[in-house]
Amino acid sequence: MSFLVLDRLRKTYGDGTPAVRGIDLSIEKGELIVLLGPSGCGKTTTLRMIAGLELATGGAIRLGGEDVTSLRPSQRDVGMVFQFYALYPHLTVRENIAFPLRAARVPAAEARSRVDDVAARMDLARLLSRYPKELSGGDQQKVSLARAIVRRPAVYLMDEPLGTLDADQRLAMRELIRAEQIASKVTTIYVTHDQEEAMSLADRIVVMEGGRIRQVGTPADVYDQPSDLFVAAFVGSPGMNFIPGKVADRAGKAIFVSHDGQIPIEVPPVAPCAEATLGIRCEHVHEGADGALSGNVVTEEYVGNASHVHVKTPAGRLIMRAANASARPRGSEVRLRLDPAQISVFDAATEKRL
């Protein structure tokens, strides 16, 4: 049996608004799970139910084999991390880290040894008697992470903890969290709307939308084999390119034909489908004279290590990821080739992967 189990978990608010519509999820001990989705998808409500800050209106939560669905937050061995708040400037590093333990009335001797533990693990021991203003920015971040995890619960619950940080600090903090989680092996559930954060942190990603789980998988699963059109569009920056068309069977091969008729292309073997959507990531769209699609450059987004070239074609607008060798003027004609091995096909009606 899994360490943490959500069993048909449901939350409907008093006014009848459904926030979480019955989700099933099994989490193994030591995993870092990211709940990913747009605002209002139910990810934070799910986390708050696990924490006990919201009561489920249906289903069950089992932690370590015990049904905790109706236990108070303090009776569950979970630790909620909301944000990496600024440190208290008038307290030393030791006092800052010990703060949550004092709040939880942990006996002084035990608090001391727990602070020593986490400080040793994170290479902060030499800084314990300093004040925050005497630390480098990076050490301040380490202290705020140490403070967040000093309680050592069975599960950390993190609700967009990096939301207020600048981009470069977010990246450094992400690396700290990942390294700490690998070292400590504490089961962690992390909520974010940022797909890049999810990809970089997660052992497994749970993509949510409209109070339901759309897909559960490793970052590579979710990125390469999205289970539906929503996941394909939401994961990746930019999301997948889509071309509407149909899938026909020709001599035992599955052939996708776009509605404009411009591209017949062999796709992975799927059943024929009259209304289908072809999906392909921008890094699998290539420029080439032998390309099946022709179009004109609409705009080019420079992203530093590459460019995203937006191309208008009769089959729709596609984004190609290109090396930076040359800038392409607006309006110039390009031919595009789609890497057949990297194509996903979806049923346009059900939006599910074929």
Next chain:
Amino acid sequence: MRSSALAGPSGRSDDGAREASAAGRAAAAEPFLSVRGLSKRLGRAQALLDVALEAHADELLVVLGPTGAGKTTLMRTIAGLETPDAGSIRMAGQDVTAMDPAERDVALVFQNFSLYPRWTVRRNLEFPLRAPGRRVSEPEIQRRVGWAAELLKITRLIDREASRLSGGEMQRVAIGRAIVRRPRLFLMDEPLTNLDAKLREALRVELVELRRELKTPMVFVTHDQAEALSMADRIVVLSEGRILQTGTPREVYERPVSPVVALQLGQPAINLLRVRRSDGQWVATDGTPLMPAEAAGPSERLLGIRPEDIALLGVETQGHRAEGPRGAAVEIVEYIGPTTTLLCVWAGAPVHVVVPRRGTIRPGDRVFPRINAARAVLFDVDSEPPRRVSRGLPGSHSSLASPPALPLKGGPA
């Protein structure tokens, strides 16, 4: 954005386009907006110091800087909401430094959507056209509101109360309120910052295309380097009230004038390594040779190399570790879409490497990096800025837990 939506108010768009392209030709000689020697003190802080910039008639200029760089003060001063202590602001050849905000005919969009929450979208959009002193006829108001709503894809929301909109919808309405007036200049102060990552990405492209269709110059302020790189015709890098560099995204990214600028652009950040010349090579502080060095010039430098400009010549997995040339120990592996980001310990320092996606590298592996010397940038050793973020890692498995102290000469401790 459908171009038919541009058959705009009173069919003005054709004329507008002609005027704009005429203005575009004139702009080769004179930019639409020209800011010279602008200084502004706020309390005890020098918010802006001798700022000079230009925006051409058909240009999107991005001002990039961290919180507190003076970006908002700059926008407010251009808009006329602040009076500069020194310097001048010209628009279309006219000195506007002493003009009222209303006379300048610019539109400002803020990070916070600043709509009237109890009003409908329509009433919010009409508001700037009904302001006292503006004599816009009723049919013209309706035409412009309809035009803006269609352009921004909010026609179906037109009778909805603003408080019932999502964040993205609210920001579209706020932008709509700026464009109905058809101002001469758009000033956008972090308009996408409060939105979800996914929505920001979509609106980025929409805003660029909208501006291009309107052919109105725009100054866009952000702290987000990805936004700056992807949206800008040119970027102005602002830090502590001063301009550090102005150039196209490519120029600023590839040829930053200082480590401070280099660190502002790129994610993960550029690697900065102390190097000294030895036997025709730049070598790291631990003696690792990194790349060929030219014969002349200072013997110590700060080498800047972007993570994607380091290639991997090979990988050794844990347990198959041969003795041989010095490599780099992989600490953290992030798979993000088309690329893989590694944090390694190389040449005695934490170094980021971005390589095309590969699923085979794991923490604990050893890799053999090589710098693409043509893409490296060399800075003065005393230009190294204090690091705001640490690359040190927690965790007992990490050999970075106690990073070796780098012998910094003249740099901050």
